[in-house]
Amino acid sequence: MAWGSSDSRAAGVLIAPALAGLILFIALPFVLAVGMSFTNLRLGSPLPLEFTGLRQYARVFADVSVQRAFLNNAVFALVVVPVQTALALLLALALNRRVRGMVVLRALFFLPVIFPMSLVAVVWILILAPGPEGMMNSLLSLLSFGHWQPRDFLHDAMWALPAIMLTSIWQGVGFQMVVLLAGLQAIPAQLYEAAAVDGAARWRQFRHVTLPQLRNPLIFVVVVTTILSFRVFDQVRIMTRGGPNDATTTAIFETVRSAFDRAQLAKAAAIAVVFFVVVLLLTLMQKRLLRQQPAPGISGTTERPSDATC
Amino acid sequence: MAQVDFKNVSKRFADVNAVVHDFSLCVPDGELLVLLGPSGCGKSTTLRLLAGLEQPTDGEILLDGQVVNDWSPQRRNVAMVFQNYALYPHMSVRQNLAFPLRMRRQPRVEIAAKVDETARLLELGALLERKPAQLSGGQRQRVAMGRALVRDPAVFLMDEPLSNLDAKLRVQLRGEIARLQQRLGTTTLYVTHDQTEAMTLGHRVAVMQAGVLQQLGSPQELYDRPSNLFVAGFLGSPPMNLFEAKVQRDAQGAFVSFGTARVPLPTALGADAPAYLGLRPEALRHDDPEGVLPDVTLTVLSVEPLGYEQIVYLTAPLAPVASAPETEAEVKNSVAARLPADYPLSAGESITLGIDVDKVRYFDRNGEALG
Numbered sequence: 001m002a003w004g005s006s007d008s009r010a011a012g013v014l015i016a017p018a019l020a021g022l023i024l025f026i027a028l029p030f031v032l033a034v035g036m037s038f039t040n041l042r043l044g045s046p047l048p049l050e051f052t053g054l055r056q057y058a059r060v061f062a063d064v065s066v067q068r069a070f071l072n073n074a075v076f077a078l079v080v081v082p083v084q085t086a087l088a089l090l091l092a093l094a095l096n097r098r099v100r101g102m103v104v105l106r107a108l109f110f111l112p113v114i115f116p117m118s119l120v121a122v123v124w125i126l127i128l129a130p131g132p133e134g135m136m137n138s139l140l141s142l143l144s145f146g147h148w149q150p151r152d153f154l155h156d157a158m159w160a161l162p163a164i165m166l167t168s169i170w171q172g173v174g175f176q177m178v179v180l181l182a183g184l185q186a187i188p189a190q191l192y193e194a195a196a197v198d199g200a201a202r203w204r205q206f207r208h209v210t211l212p213q214l215r216n217p218l219i220f221v222v223v224v225t226t227i228l229s230f231r232v233f234d235q236v237r238i239m240t241r242g243g244p245n246d247a248t249t250t251a252i253f254e255t256v257r258s259a260f261d262r263a264q265l266a267k268a269a270a271i272a273v274v275f276f277v278v279v280l281l282l283t284l285m286q287k288r289l290l291r292q293q294p295a296p297g298i299s300g301t302t303e304r305p306s307d308a309t310c
Numbered sequence: 311m312a313q314v315d316f317k318n319v320s321k322r323f324a325d326v327n328a329v330v331h332d333f334s335l336c337v338p339d340g341e342l343l344v345l346l347g348p349s350g351c352g353k354s355t356t357l358r359l360l361a362g363l364e365q366p367t368d369g370e371i372l373l374d375g376q377v378v379n380d381w382s383p384q385r386r387n388v389a390m391v392f393q394n395y396a397l398y399p400h401m402s403v404r405q406n407l408a409f410p411l412r413m414r415r416q417p418r419v420e421i422a423a424k425v426d427e428t429a430r431l432l433e434l435g436a437l438l439e440r441k442p443a444q445l446s447g448g449q450r451q452r453v454a455m456g457r458a459l460v461r462d463p464a465v466f467l468m469d470e471p472l473s474n475l476d477a478k479l480r481v482q483l484r485g486e487i488a489r490l491q492q493r494l495g496t497t498t499l500y501v502t503h504d505q506t507e508a509m510t511l512g513h514r515v516a517v518m519q520a521g522v523l524q525q526l527g528s529p530q531e532l533y534d535r536p537s538n539l540f541v542a543g544f545l546g547s548p549p550m551n552l553f554e555a556k557v558q559r560d561a562q563g564a565f566v567s568f569g570t571a572r573v574p575l576p577t578a579l580g581a582d583a584p585a586y587l588g589l590r591p592e593a594l595r596h597d598d599p600e601g602v603l604p605d606v607t608l609t610v611l612s613v614e615p616l617g618y619e620q621i622v623y624l625t626a627p628l629a630p631v632a633s634a635p636e637t638e639a640e641v642k643n644s645v646a647a648r649l650p651a652d653y654p655l656s657a658g659e660s661i662t663l664g665i666d667v668d669k670v671r672y673f674d675r676n677g678e679a680l681g
C-alpha cells in the first residue's frame with residue numbers, strides 16, 4: 001500500500017537525528033577504540049605508530065592493576081547488588097502505605113539519587129574522616145560503647161572498598177526503591193484479598209503474591225545495578241584514587257588512568273573493549289531472564305473494566 | 311457447611327453515609343441466597359464483611375452461631391469468587407487450584423487428588439498447565455469457581471461471577487452453578503444485579519437498595535407480593551406498572567378508577583387507604599370473553615414484539631409514580647401490558663383490556679405494600 005512506504009520514509013526522517021548521534025558519538029568512537037587497541041598508540045611517544053595485533057590485550061590481561069580492577073568490580077557487584085536490592089525492597093515495602101506524610105519520606109529517600117555522585121563522594125569523605133572526630137568513627141564508637149578504634153577508612157586497604165560500596169548504596173538505593181515501589185503499587189489489591197481468603201497470612205502473601213508479581217521490576221533493578229557496579233568511577237576517583245594499593249581500583253578507573261595519567265591510549269582502548277564485552281554479556285543475560293515471563297497483572301477479563309457493572 | 315447470620319450489621323466508610331445499614335439476615339445451612347440490587351447498593355460490601363475483608367462498624371456477623379467479627383479472613387474458612395476472578399497470574403491453573411490447600415498445609419498427595427477431582431468436576435483437566443492469561447473468560451470463571459470449590463469451605467461467596475461473560479455462557483454457567491450448589495449443599499451467598507440470575511438461582515432472594523434490605527423471600531413471593539414500591543419497580547421485565555391511586559366510594563364500596571374501569575379495593579385492606587396501585591403487565595388481560603373483568607380502553611403508544619408475546623405500551627390513565635426506579639425500555643407515562651403475539655397491534659390503535667383485579671397490588675403513602 002502507498003502509505004506503507006511513505007510511513008517508513010517518515011520513520012526514517014524521524015529516526016535520522018538520533019541515529020546520527022548514535023553513530024557519531026557511540027559507534028564511531030567505539031570502532032576507533034577497537035582499532036586503536038590493536039596498535040601501540042601513545043600520546044607524545046616518539047615511536048612510530050604500528051599495528052601490534054593482540055599485544056595490548058596480552059598486556060591488559062597480565063596487568064596486575066587491571067586484574068585487580070575487574071576483581072574489585074566483581075566483588076563490588078556481588079555485595080552491592082544483593083544488599084542494595086534487598087534494602088530497596090525493604091524501603092519500598094515500608095513506604096508503600098497510604099499514610100499522611102509518606103510522600104515526604106519517599107522524596108527524602110529518593111533525594112540522594114538526584115545529587116551528583118561527585119557531591120555525594122565529597123560528603124562521604126567528610127563523613128568517613130579519620131580520627132575520633134570523624135562522623136562515622138564517632139558513631140561507631142558510640143554504638144560500641146567506646147570499643148571502636150578510630151581508623152582512616154579511605155586509606156585502609158581493608159576498609160576502602162567497603163566505604164566506596166556504602167557510599168554507592170546510599171546514593172543508589174533510592175532509585176531502586178522508586179522502581180520497586182511502582183512495581184508494588186501495580187499489584188492489584190484483589191490478589192492480596194484472594195490470598196487472604198484462601199488462607200495465606202502476611203508472610204505467605206509476600207512469598208506467593210508480592211515476590212512473583214515483582215519479578216520483572218526486580219530483574220530490571222538487579223541488571224541495572226550490576227551494570228552500574230561495573231561502571232563505578234566517580235566515587236573512586238574522588239574518594240580514594242583507586243588506592244590504597246589498588247584496593248579500590250575499577251575497570252573504568254584503570255581505563256582513565258591509562259589514557260590520561262599515562263597517555264597509553266592503545267592500552268586504555270583495549271581495557272575499554274574488554275569492559276564492553278563484559279557489560280554486553282550482562283545485558284544479554286538480562287534479556288534472557290526477562291523474556292520468559294508475561295507482564296504481570298490481574299487475571300480477569302481485560303475487555304471490560306471491573307466497575308462497568310457492579 | 312454453616313449457617314450465616316447478620317445481626318444489625320452496619321458499615322460506614324470514613325465520613326460517608328452507611329454503605330450497609332442495619333442489615334439483618336439469616337441464611338440457613340445449605341441455602342443458596344441471592345443478594346440482588348442495583349449497582350452501588352452495598353452488595354459487594356456485605357459479601358466482603360462476611361469474608362472478613364471489611365470490618366463492620368456496628369452489629370455482629372455469625373458463622374454457625376459464633377460471632378466472627380474479629381476473625382481474620384484466613385480463619386473464617388469462606389471461599390470467594392471475585393467479580394474479576396482474581397486468579398494468580400503467575401501460577402498455572404493447577405497451582406491456582408492447589409493454592410488454598412497449600413495455604414492450609416494439606417499433604418501433597420491429598421492436594422493432588424483434590425485438584426484432580428475439582429478439575430474433573432469443572433472440566434478443567436485439559437487446562438491445568440495453562441496460565442490464566444491463556445484462558446477465555448468462561449474458563450477463567452471456571453478456575454475461579456474451582457479455587458473456591460476445592461477446599462470444602464463453610465460458605466461460598468460469589469460476587470457477580472457471571473457479569474463479565476456473554477449472555478449464552480452466562481445462562482449455561484448459571485445452570486452449572488445451581489447444580490453444583492445443589493450437589494455440594496454448601497451455604498452460598500450469591501451477589502448479582504441481574505434479576506433473571508436472582509430469580510433462577512436463588513432459593514431465596516434478598517433485595518437491597520441503598521444499603522438497606524428491602525425484602526427477603528422466594529423469587530415467587532418477591533414477584534407476586536413485593537413489599538414496597540422499590541421491589542415492585544425493580545423486579546420484572548418490564549416491571550410493575552405503578553400509579554398514584556385516588557380512592558373513591560360508592561354504594562358498592564371503595565374503589566379506584568383506572569380509566570373507565572372500576573377497580574374495587576379488596577376487603578383485606580381494611581381501613582388503610584392505599585396511595586399507590588401496582589399492576590403487573592400480565593394483569594392486563596386480552597382474553598376476557600365473559601367480560602367479568604372491569605374493562606378499560608387505552609391507546610397503543612408502542613409495541614415491542616418478543617416472538618411468543620408482545621409488550622404493548624399504552625396511554626396511562628393515572629399519574630405514574632414519580633419516584634419509581636428507572637427501568638430499561640420504559641415509555642414515559644405509559645402502562646405496559648404483556649399480551650400474546652397472536653394479533654398484530656400498531657401505535658395509535660385503541661384496545662380494550664380487562665383488569666385482573668386479584669393481581670392488583672396496593673401501597674401506602676410510604677410505599678409499603680398493603681394487604
Ligand SMILES: Nc1ncnc2c1ncn2[C@@H]1O[C@H](COP(=O)(O)OP(=O)(O)O)[C@@H](O)[C@H]1O
Nearest residue numbers: 310323326329348349350351352353354355356
Ligand atoms: N473502600 C471504600 N471506601 C469508600 N466507599 C466505598 C468503599 N467500598 C465501597 N464503597 C462505596 O460503597 C457503596 C457500595 O459499594 P458496593 O458494596 O461495591 O456496591 P455493589 O457491589 O452493590 O455495587 C458504593 O457507593 C461505593 O462507592
Ligand SMILES: [Mg+2]
Nearest residue numbers: 310353354469
Ligand atoms: Mg459489587
